Each structure stands twice: as structure tokens, then as C-alpha cells.
Amino acid sequence: MYWLPGDQVKLLARRLAESYSVYGPRRDEISGEVVFDRLEVPERLDLQAAIPYNPPKHVLFPHYEEILRYLYERDSQKVAIEKIDKVEPKALVGLRACDLNGILCLDRFFLWQEFVDEVYLEHRQKLFLISNTCVRPFPQCFCVCTDSGPAAREGFDLDLTFAGQGYLVQVGSRKGQKLVEELGLQPAGPEAASLREKIVDESVSSFDSFALENKAWVSRATNRLTTGFIKPEVWEYIGNQCFECGACSFVCPTCSCFNVEEVNRVDGQTDRVRTWDSCSFEGYTKMAGDHNPRKPVEDRRNKRFFCKLSYSQSKKYLRPGCVGCGRCARVCPGDIGLPNVVTYIRREITGE
Amino acid sequence: MPYHRGICNFCGTGCGHLLQVENNRVRGVYPLPGHPLSRGRLCVRGWHIHELLQTEERITRPLIREGDRYRAVSYDEAIDFAARRLKNFSGHEVAFLGSPRASNEENYLFGKFARAVMKSNNLSLSSDAGLEESARILLEGCGWPAMTASLSELRQADFIMVVGGDLTKQNPIIASEIHFASRSGAFLVTISPRRTQMARLSQKHLRPNPGTTWLLLEALARALQTEGLVNGNHLGERVENASQYFEYLESLDLKQASELTGVDEKEIVGLARKFYESESAYAFYPVGIQSLDRRSMSALFNLFLMTGKLVRPAGGLCPVTGISNLLGSLDMGVSPAFLPGYLPTDRGDSWKRFEELWQVRLDRWPGKSVGACLQEDQSLRALLVVDHDEEIIRQASRIKELDFVVYFGAYRNAFAGLASVIFPRLNYVEGDGTYTNSERRVQLSQKKVEPPSEIRPLWEILSELAGALGHPWAYKSAEEVMAEISRTVPQYSGLSYDKLRASLGIKWPVDEQNPGGTEFPLAGEPGRRFKFIFGRTREQLKGLSSGFEDRFPFKLVVGRSNYFWHQNSVMKRTFIPKREYNALLLLYPKGFVEISADDARALGLREKQPVRIVSEAAEISLAVRISPDILPGMLYIPYFIEEMVSGFLHRQVSELEKNEEFFLPVRLEKLE
């Protein structure tokens, strides 16, 4: 492990900016809240900031992205297809463990299945990932229940843990090792590993006092969801509160639903565009029968939580689909973020 | 791709968002955490505003019609052409249609152009009828034209009443605030014939028969009286006509009201009591696209007045605007009834004030709304329109007869095809402008991208037109227009771009006494006078039956919001909202009629069975959709098919547009 003095974080950011577009948490001047954003000025990087309101998903899976462009030549009856090659190398600095795990979940969806998604792969290959241990959780966090935080275990190039005057730096890849050497960081000494462990343990035990917004009893809910014994009334209760905005999917670091559209441009070309989508939308599932108009809403809710929590999903992707970031709870107009749903399921189990 | 702070421009909630901009294009959107109203939430429309902002179906150059085609011309040519034509018309011959999506600055100048340059008082918005009605009632009743409450305190409310519409579809984030308030303990009641999602989220749902909402609200007032819960003296001398109103109420028989509305008398009394006992009561009603009628709005106002709930520093009446800047457009006087700042046009001193401010003589004749001009006024010859975004143009044939039509628009659409000359317009991220949401929050939307091919801002085009017509205007920016607004509109007197830039919106009135805006304007104003609003007699009860019940036993209600938003002309330029708004249309390509399970059983109808709906004047064929949301005796058709608007509803369209209490007596015939 290496040591990065606190005052050299800016140096690290500036160094990265030479070869990458640097992304990281920054605070909005007026609302004061934290956004994970491209940092036009690397100095705006704020490693002490709380978990960003948005996950880093947009960096490698943009909200709206042209994935190819084609032109149909009427005369020759040929189609000329053009790959849109504009993916730039990006460094993601200060990722919270949940968000890094979110990226690993996206990898499993886009890269580890039968087909490899070329567009995603290109974004992914050009990333430099630096995680940042949460020495104390934030009110919305429940990563300890989903085994995805507060510290990263894998998937980073470098991993930072704040320890007083600076950061303990763990190296996770050759790219990371190279950067550490270029920056001339000093080894952190023999105690470093146990110091990090201690910091992480303290963070874990402080969840009870700091992470108070969402108490998710995830394992029991997972059990229930998998065995399917949840009364329809619970889903109806949840479904009635869904405004069908899609936000829970959009803000989820692991949600990967997308929509593909062909957009005809005024110059005659057509763009194939990929955009975020959500299984909470009626049109996404395009139900066939439409007998009971409310039922499908419940089913769609049910589907998302099944995707996040059930065993079959966990087994397929080797972990729960939820990384415990609590974002879906904050953006949900219906107040049925995943933690609340888990609570409703738990209430049903315990009859509280 | 950096995110830039902004506000959603779709509905009158005015949610805060972050727009992701790359290479001068808006590529994504995210809710703005910390926005005082939306608090980091957006609805399905707001989550896809970037899709609309990407569209290339823009109008990018001035165009002049030549026969059936349009010729692209320079600004100079277009302005010269328009000015030369406009010179030929007197004020009475011209009408002006402002846009509730356009900024305050644009609407203010558009109104000034109409009144000060063209001397025309025919000036209105397309979907303003409900808001204007609400403003008139509130002005008459308490001298205050808009929301009397503030939504920031809503979560502390203990009583919330939602009357009509379906806020979960029209203004989803306001509905969400209501939902959160109810989850933290407020008693939430919905009053609407249809079982909406809002109703599902409520502890109580009262379902008056179509057309009787006003009666149910009066019955609540009557119940307060019979239960001895009226505190007639709380405002004492300040209420002009309390004893007359109480006398009027006495003539209402609760039992009869209960029968006519179909709502149990015990429910009425129970709710009246609950309302009376609350500390902080809010009532929400939609204005704009699907609005309550005058009687219901008045009855609601009276309820709040008689219980003293209007003057509390918590709670109040909340008219909810369906389009982003609907309230601001009325604030700016885009209405035949008001000069900017709600100065009534039927008073000489209003005109005098603006003659002095604008340094110009004004013609004081009473103007009409554009709808009324087109319908009734054969002398109308010219029309100027800003961004008309309805897909189905009513009175298109009358508009085609006009001598001259000017259109200022951002997107190509059906209306643009009717214009003699078209000026391109910026969309709202291409220039600066302020927008005023339902709760009077004035928010600055700053320029985020460069407009395509030098589209000029509306203030610049209007200034040039005014100049060409002999009125040199010297505006150099939208900010300067706001500086003038702060001098002329008293409610905006303390506003400036500097102040707005450093805030997430400020609620008017913003003035010397309230430099940071105002939350509850009626509280702590001991001098304010009040008045109950009601008709003199009670003969209205007779009008409740159509008289055709034997031939037309069903009450057909036409919904303007569910599955459908502003005729989808905005939504159709997006992908996901378009898909979602059309999902039901895909299943029922020709539209559908909803019927209760009871009636369907009695008539032996099954899902998707084709039927004919017959009214006195017209008929239409649709598929049946059996719905748990419909009362027996009621039918519901969403208003999204051309045939509905231009054929079936025929002459009733304008009545329907005015209020959602409207219903049509019909019968239903099986087609097979």
C-alpha cells in the first residue's frame, strides 16, 4: 500500500487530466449537493463529499448515445454504415464502493453474457477507476446489507482510504501501479493493511448511528422474493404508489435497461440511438391483455424488485442486483424505493 | 459531459433539473437535488426533456408563404414584410395568442406589442380559461389572484383535499409532495367522479356524479352550518357578505344534495368535520388543461373563507397550472381581463398606469380572447401566435380565411402551416428567461446551448417589428426586459436576474416588504377584505338533470390528461414519453370508451367489443374497456383522437376545454 498526502490529491487529478477526461464528485454551488460529473477544472474534485446524487453510470452507459449512423443511398440501393467513434478515455476518481460494484454489475450484463456489447466495451476499456472508502456511511446507505461497501474489494485501478492527513492507496492493476510510480508515492508502511481494515470495521459499525434513512432487511426479503410467498396485496399497495417515472432505474448504478431508436436526421442520415429505459414503464413490457389496468403496474414493480433481490438474479450475476446506495429511495415520487419495499415485505413476514 | 442547473419546462410544477450538455447539445437530464419543491425528483416527462431538446424538426429561418410553399428569407425581409402588412389593420382586426410555454419576458413583450404597438386588446393564451377564472374568483373573494399557500410547508399539513383532475398525471411532482405529506400524517381526500391514481393514494375518495362537484362542495359548507361548526365572526367586519352567504346555504337541503351527488350524507358531514378541525388545510384544483368550473372553484373558496383557513400562515387554496409558465403568462397580462400585474382592464386607472409607464396612448376598448374572436368576430383579419403546440387545430378553416397570420415557433407543427410568415423561436435552453410555476415561484432558466443558425430571441424580433411600426424599443437582453417588468408589475418589483441567479426561485410578491418572496400572502394582513362568491339563487339544482335521461342514460366524461398530454404534440418529439403516452393507443388504435364493470355486465359487453356512442348531435365508434375506475352510469373517453375533437364533440369542444365538470348525455349501442 502507498501513501498519498492530502494536499497531493489535486496533483493526482491534474496528472490524470493529462490523459483522461476526469470525472468525480463535485458540489453544486447553489443547491450545495453532490453530483458525479465531468470536472472541467480538476480542482473541483471533492473526495470528502457525500455519495453523489447520481451514480457514475452515465459515464459508460450514457443517457442518450448514438451507437451507429447509416445512410441509405437510393440510387445504388446500398446502405453505408458508419461507426460512431468518439469514446474518450475517462478517469473516474472517488468512486464509492457501491458505485464501483455497480459498474461491475453492468459489466456482467453487458460483457459477460452471450453477446458482448461493443459500445459498452469500448467505454469500459478506456476507464481508469479510483475508488474511495467510506470512512463513515451517509444517511441513505445500506451497502452492508448487500455486501457491496463501504470499502471496495475488487475492480479498481487504485483505491483510496482516508486516514487522517492523507490517503492509503491500494493498487488494483498494472495501470494503477504505473500511476503510483509516476506520481512517486511512498509506501505506506507495514501497518497500512491493518489500519485500513480497522477504518473499514469502524465504518461498518457506525452504520447503526449514521445510516438511518434506510433499514433494509435484504436477506430476509431476498428469501421471500425468491420463494414467491408475497401476498398480492403487498404488490398492489406498492403498485398504487408508483408514478411510473422510471427514476428508480435511471438512478440505479446497476440498472441496465435500454431502448433503441432510429432517428432520422435532416441531412438524410439515420442515427441509431441508445437511451436509458426502465422496466417500470408500460411500454417497455407492452403487455398483451390489458384486462385489469392496474395489475400490470404491480407486476412491473414486482419485476424490478425481483431483478434486484431474488436469488436467481444473484446467482446469475454472483451478487444481488442492488448495491445498497439508497438512491432509488430519494428520487421516487411514490416513496417506494427499494428499502421501503423491503420494509413492506418484512412487515408482511413479521406481521408488524 | 458536464451537468448544468436548470428547470423543467413541461408543466407548472417547475422542477429543478440538471442538463448534461456536450458539443452544444443537451444529452441527458438528472433531477436537481436540493430544489426546494421537486427535491430531486422528476416525472416521466421531465426525465426525457433532453429527447425533445435533441429534435432536429426545428424552424431555423424566417419563412414567407408563397402559394403553398414557404420561402426562406432574411430577418430584414421578414420583418419588413410583416410590418408592412400589419400596418393595414386596426387593433380590432388583430388578435394575439401568447404561449404558456414562453417565458415571462416573451409574454410581457408580446402583450406590450399587442396593446402599445398594434392597439389591440384581443390578447389571450390558448389554455388559460380555467386559470383566468380562478384568478377572477380569488381577486373578487380576497383580492389575491393566485395560490394563497406555498408548497414548501405542505409536508406539515394535516388536511389535503384534491378536487378534480388527476394530479399524478398532470403535475406528478406536486402530486408526489401531496403523497409525502399524506405519508407523514396529513389526511388526504380526493373529490372526483373517476377513480384516479390520486384517489388511490387518498385515505378518502368521494365520487360525486359527473357535473355535481360544486354541489358536493356546497354541501360540505352546508354541513359545517348544520353541525354548528361555522365561525362566522372570525373575520368579522372584514367579510362583506357573510350573512347573505349563510342565508344562501340554508336553502340547501343536505339530503337532496346527497341524492344528487350520489355521496352519502354521513360522508359529507364527516369530511366537513375533519376539515373544520384541521390546523393546516390545503385544497388543490387543476387550472388550465382540465379545470374546475366556476361554481366549484367558488364553493371551494367559500369553504376556506368560512372556516378562517385562508388567512392562516399554513395551508390555503392551490390552483395548479398544467403548463410551465401558464401562471407567469397571466401575471404578464396575456389576457383580455388583465394588464400586467392583474390590473383589471375594466378600470380606467389600470390603463392610465400603463400609459404612463409605457409612454404611449392605449386604446381602452374591452378585448376578447382569441378563441372568442375566431368564433364570433367576423371582423377579425389578422392573428399573431407564439408557439401553439396543439396538434389538432380548432377553427383551422376560420384561420385560413384570415388575411394575415404570423407564427413565432420553435418546432414545425400543424399550426405553422397556416401562417403567412413564420419567425423561428429559441427553445428554452437557447436563451435566458424566467418562468413562474404554480406556487408563484419565479425561476430563471439560463442559456445552456447556442441556438442553431442564429435563431434570434423573440424580444429582439418583437423589438424590430415594433421599431418598423414606429415604436423604437431599446431592449438589449431578456435581463433588460425583466428590469422593465420589475418596474411595471408590482408583484415582481423586487426581482432581478442577479437575485434569481443566486437562488432556486423566488415566490412573488417580491417587493420591498418581502425581498425574499412570500410564502403565505394572506396571513398577517389585517387590512385585507373578503367576500363570499356565489350566485344569488339556488335554482341551479334543477339544471342537474339533462332531461334526456330516457334517450341518453349515460353521462360521458371526456378526460384530457390520462394517457395523453397536450395532444402529444410535444411528447411526440420524445421517445420514451411518446411510447408511454401511446401505449394504450397501441392497444386501442381507434380509442376506447371506459365503462364500469356493473354497466358492462348489465349490457353484456366484453373487453374491446366495438360500440357506438350516440349523443344528441353526433356519434362515434370505439372499443369497450371495462374499468374499475368508472362510476356506474358514467362513461369516459380520453381526448386524444382527431375524430373526437373535430367530429364527435363538435361544438361542445370549447365548453369541454373550459371545465372538467362538463359531461355529455349519451347512449351506448352495441355494434355487433
Ligand code: SF4
Ligand atoms: S452505500 Fe456504502 S459504499 Fe455506497 S456511499 Fe454508502 S457507505 Fe459508501
Ligand code: SF4
Ligand atoms: S436498487 Fe436502489 S438502493 Fe439498490 S442499488 Fe439500485 S438505486 Fe441503489
Ligand code: SF4
Ligand atoms: S421511482 Fe418510484 S414512482 Fe418512479 S418508477 Fe420507480 S418505483 Fe415507480
Ligand code: SF4
Ligand atoms: S412534474 Fe412537471 S416540471 Fe416536474 S418533471 Fe414532471 S413535467 Fe417537469
